[in-house]
């Protein structure tokens with residue numbers, strides 16, 4: 001009856017904290033993956049996207065994998081972010097260095113890439129809960 005109480009008193013606050021954190025996650029179980037496939041762009045990256053990537057990645061004749069064409073992107077994504085980032089930074093075939101986005105950071109490029117490689121974002125989320 002003696003040693004155990006001490007042990008648990010250290011544990012309970014931790015459990016309470018873990019519970020509070022998981023409560024923040026809300027209803028969806030899988031919403032916590034930060035590198036999810038469907039990645040909407042914030043206002044700044046949307047502007048960058050329409051100024052740069054958009055021109056080729058929505059024009060099939062450019063030879064670029066087209067935005068939201070998930071099947072075309074899948075084999076490219078298999079190369080892994082490191083390789084893809086190198087290709088984006090240095091250029092790759094018809095892909096110009098940095099995708100013509102001189103101010104883009106590595107994070108920006110990856111966000112743009114995952115946006116293009118993911119399925120089209122839906123206007124409203126509720127139905128997405130099913131999949």
Ligand code: HEC
Nearest residue numbers: 052053056062063064076087092093094095099101112113
């Ligand atoms: C001037 C046209 C052009 C622009 C602008 C452009 N791309 Fe590309 N991109 C291409 C082409 C063409 C390919 C296919 C290259 C190949 O496979 O030979 C490509 C391929 C890619 C790939 C796949 C590379 C791989 O390893 O398979 C990524 C990722 C990518 N582009 C990201 C971007 C991003 C992000 C932007 C905007 C910041 C951008 N691109 C802007 C033409 C463009």
